[in-house]
Amino acid sequence: MNARLQPCPPALQHAIAQLDRMLRTFGNRYPDDTSQRLHYQLRQQGEHAPGANVGWTSGFWPGMLWLGYELTGWKHFRDAASVQATDFAHRLEGGIDLDHHDLGFLYLLSNVAADRIARLPGARATALAAADRLLGRFLPGAGVIQAWGKLDNPKERGRVIVDCVMNLPLLHWASATSGDPAYKAAARSHLLRTCDYLVRPDGSTCHTYYFDADTGAPLREVTHQGLADSSCWSRGQAWALYGLVLNHHHLPGLGLLDTAMRVADYFLDHLPPDQIALWDLGLAHDSGEPRDSSANTIAACGLLELANQLPPGAQKQHYAAAGKRLVEALTRHCAGVWPDAGGLLTHGTYHRLANLGVEECTLWGDYYYLEALARLHYGWISYDR
Numbered sequence: 001m002n003a004r005l006q007p008c009p010p011a012l013q014h015a016i017a018q019l020d021r022m023l024r025t026f027g028n029r030y031p032d033d034t035s036q037r038l039h040y041q042l043r044q045q046g047e048h049a050p051g052a053n054v055g056w057t058s059g060f061w062p063g064m065l066w067l068g069y070e071l072t073g074w075k076h077f078r079d080a081a082s083v084q085a086t087d088f089a090h091r092l093e094g095g096i097d098l099d100h101h102d103l104g105f106l107y108l109l110s111n112v113a114a115d116r117i118a119r120l121p122g123a124r125a126t127a128l129a130a131a132d133r134l135l136g137r138f139l140p141g142a143g144v145i146q147a148w149g150k151l152d153n154p155k156e157r158g159r160v161i162v163d164c165v166m167n168l169p170l171l172h173w174a175s176a177t178s179g180d181p182a183y184k185a186a187a188r189s190h191l192l193r194t195c196d197y198l199v200r201p202d203g204s205t206c207h208t209y210y211f212d213a214d215t216g217a218p219l220r221e222v223t224h225q226g227l228a229d230s231s232c233w234s235r236g237q238a239w240a241l242y243g244l245v246l247n248h249h250h251l252p253g254l255g256l257l258d259t260a261m262r263v264a265d266y267f268l269d270h271l272p273p274d275q276i277a278l279w280d281l282g283l284a285h286d287s288g289e290p291r292d293s294s295a296n297t298i299a300a301c302g303l304l305e306l307a308n309q310l311p312p313g314a315q316k317q318h319y320a321a322a323g324k325r326l327v328e329a330l331t332r333h334c335a336g337v338w339p340d341a342g343g344l345l346t347h348g349t350y351h352r353l354a355n356l357g358v359e360e361c362t363l364w365g366d367y368y369y370l371e372a373l374a375r376l377h378y379g380w381i382s383y384d385r
Ligand code: GLY
Pocket: 163, 225, 235, 350
């Protein structure tokens, strides 16, 4: 076992053991977005074979395996993650399910990681090609990256989603790797518009926002997974917090850290006493509505990274303590040991109003829980640096 895991805190030990069980169950096939009755099934989408590499969450599977390898040094984690990185190259070549902004999640955690950790041949070229595809979604007239669908899709044209800030580090990495500033310029423009229109004056965020794709005129807030257009969907708030902090590292002159602190404060101020967010921050704590533990995993990583980027002082200590508190609450209330196909963390909610993945393990929540543990345990650093 890698020295990084010595001595290993019990929460991390359990998470690694659960990941190992998942690998034995799924191998190089992909678990679904969420579990069903706390057991992951093979991912199933349309005409694709069961367990195929489709959807926006499949990158969290190699992401967990790379993290597992970094933590333990176990070769079988590295071997499986390497095979999956190559599989992501095939997905890109085949243009399979790539008409969305989530290319950052998919390719940072598969191929940027493979290049960084294992110098896997071809991984860098694959990740650069994915960044090209993400850059291809930039609408120059609006100065934003369109979230979903083909760029001429009338329903989706000019629509952005707050989650997208998490995908922009792929563009920063591509500029740093290729020397071409175009990727970073697109990220910069998208961030400025996100801060101006998706982050509200009270520090809450809206989920998605329509701009006029040609003129950039701001049109309207619309939720997709939240309680209402004007509410604050918990996971969107967490994506905004963490994404803004990650981008601050690459664009320190934009004031992103100050915005991230307002977003963080709103998130923390709306948590119930047990510190696990309900799925929308506008819900009454005694409403009986489900939690979304995955929002906490993302927020915890964001808070820990926020503390990393702040200068020594009271603010740094405050956000570091908040990040640690969220991780401890997750371990206490949501982590467990389940047989083979169980995940790492329950009480996640994918899309409450569509009754999709409610009170289940989520592949991204499991990933960010492991990342948060790795951050606490040895100061893990993201792959875009
Ligand atoms: N990024 C999609 C979601 O969080 O559900």
